[in-house]
Amino acid sequence: MDTSLMSSPGVMMLFGLSPILALGLGGLLLMLAEAFGRPVVAHALEAQAIGAQPAGPEGQIVDAGAGRAAELALGAAVILFAGAIFSVALWLVGPENVTATERVAPYLLIDRFSVFFSFVVCLGGGIAALLAGGYLPEHRIERGEFFPLLVFCTLGAQALAAAGDLLSLFVALETMSLGVYCLVGLRRTSVRASEAALKYFLLGSFAAALMLFGAALLYGATGRTDLAGIGEAIAGLSGDGLEGRAAQILIALALLIVGLAFKVGAVPFHMWTPDAYEGAPTPTTGFMAVAVKTAAVAVLLRVLLVVFADERLGSWGTGWPPVLATIAVLSMFIANFIAGRQESVKRMLAYSSIAHAGYVFIGVVATSRSVDAQASVLFYLLTYTVSTLGAFGALILAGRYRAEAVSYEDLAGFGRRHPAAALAFSFFLISLAGVPPTAGFFGKLYVFKAAIQGELYWLVVLGLINSVIGAYYYLKVLVFMYMREPKPGAPFATPMRSGYVATALVIAACFVLGLGILPDTALEAAVAAVLGG
């Protein structure tokens, strides 16, 4: 092995960027693969799906990429998991040892923080790809472009977590968002999906515009676009220099918080969430709930702790912590109360994701006062990612073509019809509810512990109360699955069969259980990944 080659800056650069490059190149290849795929005849699809003789009219070519969702899903999953593996490799070598990547700084900061998030979003994207591999063919959403889009969105999320400059931050944000808008509206014939996509798109543009305005104000006030530089400039402002700019910077802070809170889906910027989550195909919903949210929290952390790290801005009397604390409390209470009233499990999970944004925000608030808080947020996002995707996956598995499992009633007696899937579902919900020995328990434990360390007792109490409220609607699903029988004659969802979905569930379950039983490794990683750590 030629060590000089291995240590040459070019190779090291490639290595440092390998998680991002893997997704970029892989996405391009997947795009070509999808475009050049052999066309499939419509009636064959139908026959393949229902396992009967071709019955429809003479088949016609639907789309070049149609009917190959499963194969593309495999490709996408391989690419995304490869991204995750590259992230792990990079982590083990240590991003700080790969100095060559400083050439792309500050546009992309390859530090432990971004590598950690790269792993989380790749994992989330990979599981979502597997879920889609089962879901799309089952529900006849024969749109092969789903998979390249998914890969590019994940790429955007990765880049967002790594962005160290306002310009690359915005580009990454839009890369991620534009793809997700399309993923939401994938089911073109569904009015609901189109409505969801349009709403998300319009509000998303609104939020992006607000953020862009905030970024422009920051640039105007400091003359810098790199986050660290802006942070330094702000810290250096005092006296006359501060006089005219303080107002600008404060407005920029408000605008950036609002723009990012929108992506995270926190109250009161959450209103799009239930509609978009419900209208989108379930794998997309899962992806949005985890990867988009995770990346947005990552960039929020970076913005708050690098740009607005000044003690005058992080102050409890006058800075951003009380703002975020209010958002956290509102998110938890409103989302939990409305979630408890939902008829639809999917919508319930949407509200649940808002509530989880609230828990995450507790941790974000605590970063101003506790050294552990950042790590707890990172760890929480990891546990939340696997639990949520697992829950959506189990929901996917519970339904079938034209009989998707949507409401609680649909799940009545599911425990009998498909014990393994019901068990997995229960497991993920228990994790979301935060019951040991699951990942979710430790996520909540560490966030609350960090908040206690920061002496935010009232936030912890409110968080605990909300955990209890949350447990109600998660366990309601269990009640329906195990304790109810479907009403006679009522349509109930029959579980589908798909190796892809099953694989995804197994992966998620391994993580949920692994993080629940041996959380130490991941927690240590999270501790190592903190900004400025």
Add this chain to the structure above:
Amino acid sequence: MLETYLPLFLLFVVALVIGGAMFTLGHFVGRKPLGPEQAMPYECGNDTRGGRDVKLTVKFYLTAILFVVFDIEVVFIYPWATLFKSLGWVGFATMSAFIVALGVALVYVWRKGALEWES
């Protein structure tokens, strides 16, 4: 600080003056009684057909969007070209990667049949 914005302000003023002048002059100088032909849309003498809210086929938009997408990419190439020498091989490689990505996109669009008017 404000001085730097002076040219911008001047531009603004000039645009306003010219635009305003056009209209004002047209109002005063132009022939007052309009003939029926001039009152028609485009002043071309042909009858227009259909309402104003006619819906164009989505293909127009698709083509327009594709044009805009690829057109904007060209804007990137422009500054690169002016700095071609100073950027050196790294710049060349970067731009090549960019163009390859663009090429893949073109192939994709082509292959998906978005460039075909009839289908």
Add this chain to the structure above:
Amino acid sequence: MQLSTSFLAQVTPVEPSPVQAALTQLFPADNFVLLGVILALPLIGAFVNGVFGKRLGREAVTLMALSAVGLSFVASLVAFFMVSSARVGDELVRFQWTAWEWFRLSTAGDFSQTPLNVAFSLDALSAVMILVITGIGSLIHLYSSKYMEEDPGYYRFFTYLNLFIFSMLVLVLGDSLPILFVGWEGVGLCSYLLIGFWFDKSENASAGKKAFITNRIGDFGLLVAMGLLLYFVGALDWSGIESNKEALLAPVKLWPIGNEVPLARILPEDAGKWLNQPRYVSGATLVGLFLFLGCAGKSAQIPLYVWLPDAMAGPTPVSALIHAATMVTAGVYLMCRMAGVFVLSPTAMFVVALVGGFTALFAATIALVQNDIKKVLAYSTVSQLGYMFLGVGVGAFVAGFFHVLTHAFFKACLFLGAGSVIHAMHARIHDTDQSQDMRYMGGLRKFMPVTFLTFAAAWAAIVGFPLTSGFFSKDEILLKANTSFVAGTSVAQGDFTWPAWGHWVLWGLGAAAAILTAFYMTRLFIGIFFGEFRGWTIVRGYQAAVHGHADAGHGGHDDHADEHGHAHEQPGPDMQGPTPHESPWQMTLPLVVLGILSLAGGFLSAHLFHVHPLDDFLGPVFGDAVQRVKLIKGHETRTIPLVAFAVVAFLVGSLVAYWIYLQAKGEPARKLAAQFPRLHSLLIDKWRVDELYEETIIGAVDSLADMCVWFDKWVVDGILARLTTAIISLSGTALRQLQTGRLQTYAAAMVVGLAGVGWFLLTPRAAAHTSADHSSGRYEITAAPGFGYGYRWDSDGDGQWDAEDFGEQRTIAFSLQTEETRTIRLEVRNAFGRTAEREFTFSRPKPDKSGYVAAATGVGAENLKNAHEGVGMKQ
């Protein structure tokens, strides 16, 4: 005392036998893998039955479940004898087994190095518990194999049952609170699943739900207690808590929250002062009360007892195992386990004892009038659990725990006996509700002699028939309630001493409950087994009900009539139907074993005869805790009268019941009920506590949820949407195309949010952190930093600003003479030129001897704590 013939001593040879030596080598004390075996067996049983049960068939399922628990029992026996033989002197024997290291709370911070391992340990207390769990568990498994024979969910039932045994073992074997909590939740889950086992009946499902919700409240207490322990003690495992528990004596300021109560400012000065008076409790009291909340949830004490009677909707063996013998005593176990912590707080102990006593009496009053035999037993269980808490609360841990044991024997026996009766009645009546109603029973002793005899033995035990197990355990508790108390700790502040009348109240509650217990149990006993069998009539009525609702006698039950659609025997004058019959041996054998234990078990701790092997065995567990438990002066003289009273209580209660229900055929009871109809119906309705909860707590939660929905619907959708629509339609038509759906609402909400954030950042806030050192008279006030803020001060209290201009000085320090008061003013101006002002008043009090100095009454300082931390942003 020397007379005590410890049976442990008998099995403990001086020289370890080869078997013992081999066992000790195989399972060393610090890696006692035998615990793993005990735990794994039921888990394997649950797994196999759960996964393959459907295909295995009935016999294989039975074999699997029974052998799993049975072998676990054998292993527990071995472990038990190893514990008893390993003991030397008064040393505490604790075998430990660490399965794996779970996690460490090791990121940083105050409680940095708290390891949390999945570790189990066995000492005398848990050794007895696992014998009860696996022993009675085995018997009930055997019983269930027949009782549940016909049930389509046979394998599911045994899966849950095995899982329950596993969880219960985790609960008692766990070496730390978190592991205990895992078991605690596990048994809760199994209980929930088993209560709702026949989930096709909606009342069962709702009973399951009720149990679930009530237990969550208790769990909340347990979780808070864990957090507090972690905070004060820094450990959650038994030895860690034990070694560091003195830290719990630290006082905690409970009131006012922050520095003062905002309300005090508008009240008259004296009232305000009184309101602002700091109040302290010790950490031990807090921990103790929260722990007790957890215990009260699991062990069905007031106010969380409501779930247990409803939980009887589950199959009867479940009631016997979970809701009588084992799970519900987990609270008592936890209290015994944490005895060292509880005794640090006389307050907590008194609360425990008082709640226990009240529960004992309260539940007994309800049991007086119930007709459903399982309901009677359920309330009796609640009442007996009250006794246990009464015992534990007065510091008689061994006595309380002893009652756990005897109660496990006789109540399991009673429930299984009731199950046997129901089994027999059900064969005849085919209606779950009616086959549990004692109004249709009577005279069954002729048909079911074994059930009758064993039931009689258990009856004797629970009513306190002299020399039975219940007699000794109940007697001991009553005796201790009258004579022992928990001594105060050395912390003077806010400490609580037991009032002198406390003994008589506690004893009075227990004694009254004892009389009532004797009464209602005798009533039950007579109702089931004596007199004429009243089931004949019910069968006729039952037939009539099917044919035309002629009989209104059992009104409410009619709608349940014959869901099974069985064809019954032809109606006719000699229509007798199948007679009730004795149950098969699988059901009677457990009854016999438990009946014998109910009679003889008392000699495990018969202080009257100076025979108390149990006390000797458990001694080291409570050795430390009982140091703080004292006996009142002259307690020796009370022993004989109190024992005599216990006998009298039994005689009065049972003889009155005998007279009313057997001699007078229940006539006096009917008269009384007619005379006090409202009281009677109140008792029948269980004091209407369920209704009260329904109206208050559940109603409140419901209306809160309703309010949120209402808000969403009217305020967000209604007002906001209309307002924005109006604004947008005024401002132009460009956005009109987007106004489909409720998009505008969403955008409006975002705008409102943005405005809120902006408003917050726009508003100046004169928050500040004050620090006061009254002894030296140095005071300091630091304004919270704000971006773009300017500050000006009036530091000398003369009403003039020190400087007119806003500066950057954030900190003012000054000193005061004794009893001097000064008002400092602070004005801030933010980046938008807006200002805010605030006053801070400092006064230096006279030196206070108590050691707890009243804090500075800083007016307008409610945010001080918060403001303080804003000073530094840690990274």
